[in-house]
Amino acid sequence: MTGPGRRPLTVIAGQTSTVEAVWDDQRPIVSAEALGELLDWEWRAEGLCRETVCVPVADRSHVEHDEGIDILSVAEILDRPAVIDPDAGLLVVGQPATDRLEALHGRRAPDFTLPDLTGSPHSFSDWAGRKRLLVAFASW
């Protein structure tokens, strides 16, 4: 892709969402509203914000684009690893390393929610206050 063009971007992060993006030299640009939906962070005057927490951004020109927000730059600022396939319109964004280190060294398991066989969601925290044995396996 040689210049800006508009086509869908599917972002696989905490959840999977598809939005319309402007593609500039293989970098997807999304609207500020879409950013909130995709990564759960808002672009404000203070920087990148989630509820009452803000990450200051020294050089806003790395994030702001004529057509919206450079989501790859946002991922980088938030220390979230990302892999993109521009031709397929797919972007996957992982969790920051600090989340893993908190669990590994702080010995605190992050909460998560998974569906049961009928599709009903269950969270690990549903059993808070009790001893829990977590079994991960593959049926192959």
Add this chain to the structure above:
Amino acid sequence: MDEEDRIVRPNAAEFGTDIFAELTGIHCEDHFELVRAWVSDGQVPEDASHTVADLTGDEVKARLHFRLAAHARRASLTDVADAHFDQAAELTPLDFTVVRAAMPLRGGNPFGEEFFDLYGAYKEAGSPYHGIPRTTA
């Protein structure tokens, strides 16, 4: 995890039966005993203090490629999926959660020759694993 959400013992390779004990050298009853002792008496095994090492940059990237590939496969983008499964495997050629997990998704046999090739290379490399290390397997 205990009642205060602390990780009492990090992840380890354990089995619910002895069906693969000959291959793995891991017997299920040993783990059952550990769990019973913890639940009933609060006893924690010595190896519980092990700190699991963080993923490397390549391991993180491989998981992202895998996740992208799995999504592409569900969307019937087979070529895209294959390309990212390949990239994930190149980054972490001995990682079961990447290479073996991709086998059935790509029409392979996770109990077939390709698995035993992977298992042989994995053992030869000293059974690298992000969890409590094994001396018996």
